[in-house]
Amino acid sequence: MKVKKKLIRRTDRDYSQGLRRGYQFAFLLMNVWLGGQFYLWVRHYETAGQTAYVGRPAGVEGWLPIAGMMNLKYFLSTGRVPELHPAAMFLLVTFVAMAFLFRKAFCSWLCPVGTLSEYLGKLGRKLFGRNFLLARWVDIPLRGLKYLLLGFFVWAVSSMSAKAIAAFMQSPYGIVADVKMLNFFRFIGLTGLMVVGVLAVASVLVQNFWCRYLCPYGALLGISSVFSPVHSARG
Helix, strand or coil: CCCCCCCCCCCCCCCHHHHHHHHHHHHHHHHHHHHHHHHHHHHHHHCCCCCCCCCCCHHHHHHCHHHHHHHHHHHHHHCCCCCCCHHHHHHHHHHHHHHHHHCCHHHHHHCHHHHHHHHHHHHHHHHHCCCCCCCHHHHHHHHCHHHHHHHHHHHHHHCCCHHHHHHHHCCHHHHCHHHHHHHHHHCCCHHHHHHHHHHHHHHHHCCCHHHHHCCHHHHHHHHHHHCCCCCCCCC
16 A cells, blocks of 8 residues: 655745844844934034034933943832933833843844844854854853842942932933943953954854853843743744
8 A cells, every 4th residue: 555645835934033133133233323323413512513413312321231220220219210311221121021021032133242242153153163162160150250240230239329329320420421332432442452352252152152151231131031921932
């Protein structure tokens, strides 16, 4: 008795990875645009109005997670939305809520640093045919570093009173914290270049080196995702 084998044509192709890459690059380009807009806004005041005025994009405050934590503490303590860098607080809460609801969605779909780290890892696989794995006795302690960094920031912010937070935010440094962030990259020194270079090379060799070992933001989102009602997620 012959059994005829039927060829089953697959119609349930998985488009999620292509969609994820689309979101990654769209969000990366959006951050580049935000950075460009913010640079033009800063240049307008640096040149005493000689360059065209461009409105300050509030989205740049997504790069100020510590200010976001401080403003969240201020809001919880006073019930008032802070006047300086309020978007940092709202974006922090949004990303934490996203991690709670969708686990790795922010890190693997939206985070521009995560995107760059992922593609540096892909570059490493093309160059060496693989990514390297650290020995277990090195890997496990290093994984704790981002939680130690997160713990330090949480301790520092939680120990500040609402009055102290307001005073810091209204200090000369707090007012221009976003400009300081921009200028770090505009006028990066040799030490900064060396650190960025080491992290880039490490990300080529070890997949997601920064995210895996050093990112305190990722540690916070990882803790939030532990309590997520979603039990599994593709990233």
